[in-house]
Amino acid sequence: MAMSACCRPLGPAHQRAQHLFHIHSPRLPPERPPLLLLGAPKPSGSSSSLVYLAGAAAAGVGGYYFYSQNALSATPKVFTPTKEDFQKVYNEIAGRLEEKDDYDDGSYGPVLVRLAWHASGTYDKETKTGGSNGATMRFAPEGDHGANAGLKHARDFLEPVKAKFPWITYSDLWTLAGVCAIQEMQGPTIPWRPGRADKEAAACTPDGRLPDAAQGTKHLRDIFYRMGFNDQEIVALAGAHALGRCHTDRSGFEGPWTFSPTVLTNDYYTLLLDEKWHIRKWDGPKQYQDKTKGLMMLPADYALIEDKAMKPWVQKYAKDNDLFFKDFSKVIVKLFELGVPFKESSETMTFKPTNA
Numbered sequence: 219m220a221m222s223a224c225c226r227p228l229g230p231a232h233q234r235a236q237h238l239f240h241i242h243s244p245r246l247p248p249e250r251p252p253l254l255l256l257g258a259p260k261p262s263g264s265s266s267s268l269v270y271l272a273g274a275a276a277a278g279v280g281g282y283y284f285y286s287q288n289a290l291s292a293t294p295k296v297f298t299p300t301k302e303d304f305q306k307v308y309n310e311i312a313g314r315l316e317e318k319d320d321y322d323d324g325s326y327g328p329v330l331v332r333l334a335w336h337a338s339g340t341y342d343k344e345t346k347t348g349g350s351n352g353a354t355m356r357f358a359p360e361g362d363h364g365a366n367a368g369l370k371h372a373r374d375f376l377e378p379v380k381a382k383f384p385w386i387t388y389s390d391l392w393t394l395a396g397v398c399a400i401q402e403m404q405g406p407t408i409p410w411r412p413g414r415a416d417k418e419a420a421a422c423t424p425d426g427r428l429p430d431a432a433q434g435t436k437h438l439r440d441i442f443y444r445m446g447f448n449d450q451e452i453v454a455l456a457g458a459h460a461l462g463r464c465h466t467d468r469s470g471f472e473g474p475w476t477f478s479p480t481v482l483t484n485d486y487y488t489l490l491l492d493e494k495w496h497i498r499k500w501d502g503p504k505q506y507q508d509k510t511k512g513l514m515m516l517p518a519d520y521a522l523i524e525d526k527a528m529k530p531w532v533q534k535y536a537k538d539n540d541l542f543f544k545d546f547s548k549v550i551v552k553l554f555e556l557g558v559p560f561k562e563s564s565e566t567m568t569f570k571p572t573n574a
């Protein structure tokens with residue numbers, strides 16, 4: 219039977235999960251829909267097979283259900299990962315970042331940060347929909363939204379990590395990868411909590427919830443106020459553009475914002491204020507260029523220094539990297555946790571960077 223575009227899963231591990239679901243699906247209570255199912259190897263000398271379930275059932279409880287199944291019964295067991303288990307996932311991502319240095323400016327770090335941000339930035343505080351709880355970008359409607367062009371590189375980069383630690387949800391994995399990338403690119407410590415659950419394609423958010431780089435601060439306020447942020451927080455978040463670059467085959471824009479796109483610093487703010495920016499003469503969309511022609515700013519970036527309420531924050535962060543790091547860490551935690559129904563018992567963790 220043909221699959222509708224809306225239900226087409228995007229990742230290979232997800233395809234494997236669906237396949238296994240049809241074969242091994244244990245009978246579950248209705249309040250525990252099996253959203254992700256991965257098969258584990260059959261233990262030798264046993265007639266049962268182990269099936270990991272990480273999905274809505276795992277949300278907020280700090281444990282991930284898996285089932286020891288035989289022909290007639292399915293006995294749920296709970297695997298409760300500890301901070302050490304999550305540190306292992308962190309280390310695996312950090313190891314892959316170090317190893318796979320043949321991408322863009324030498325790191326997948328920036329695109330991992332963008333994946334975590336775009337997974338979280340769909341949140342709508344009125345309807346309480348979207349956000350990192352769901353990882354619905356795995357499905358075609360959301361994965362195909364123009365704003366998400368290129369993020370398949372980040373999702374594919376994380377597939378081997380998901381295969382090695384099948385108990386973690388994609389939603390937790392993507393935000394943890396964002397945390398790892400920021401810390402490994404010499405950014406501040408980002409506290410993180412597990413407890414996100416993967417959702418089905420029906421939970422995909424409508425197109426248009428992420429910011430349009432061609433627009434100014436009225437649009438930025440519409441988008442970020444909808445998530446629950448204020449002006450200071452918008453400016454602090456934009457500092458992530460110290461990292462990475464624009465790609466003509468993704469957004470249409472071209473180039474990096476800073477000279478060190480794989481190290482997090484407050485250079486985005488200092489460059490925004492100190493450089494002479496002019497509109498680039500080219501066939502592409504309107505963007506700004508510095509005199510070396512090596513750097514760029516989006517209209518949405520430049521708008522921050524044309525706005526009376528936002529510019530003072532650009533100036534503060536340009537003067538004080540420590541203040542930027544402190545505020546950036548706080549606001550990224552808020553972003554990655556938008557709409558996540560954590561249980562009170564959910565433990566906040568900090569991970570050791572591998573280069574510390």
Ligand code: HEM
Pocket residue numbers: 328329331332335368429430431432438455456458459461462463464465466468469470471516518
């Ligand atoms: C303020 C509104 C924002 C706009 C209009 C915007 C727009 C864009 C655009 C057009 C790109 C280039 C995509 C490409 O061609 O590959 C980009 C890249 C990026 N954005 Fe944003 N962004 C915004 C906010 C944020 C936030 C809040 C974060 C994270 C906290 C972020 C992190 C990044 C990163 C790390 C990249 C580089 C990705 C790469 O190198 O592949 N952005 N952004």
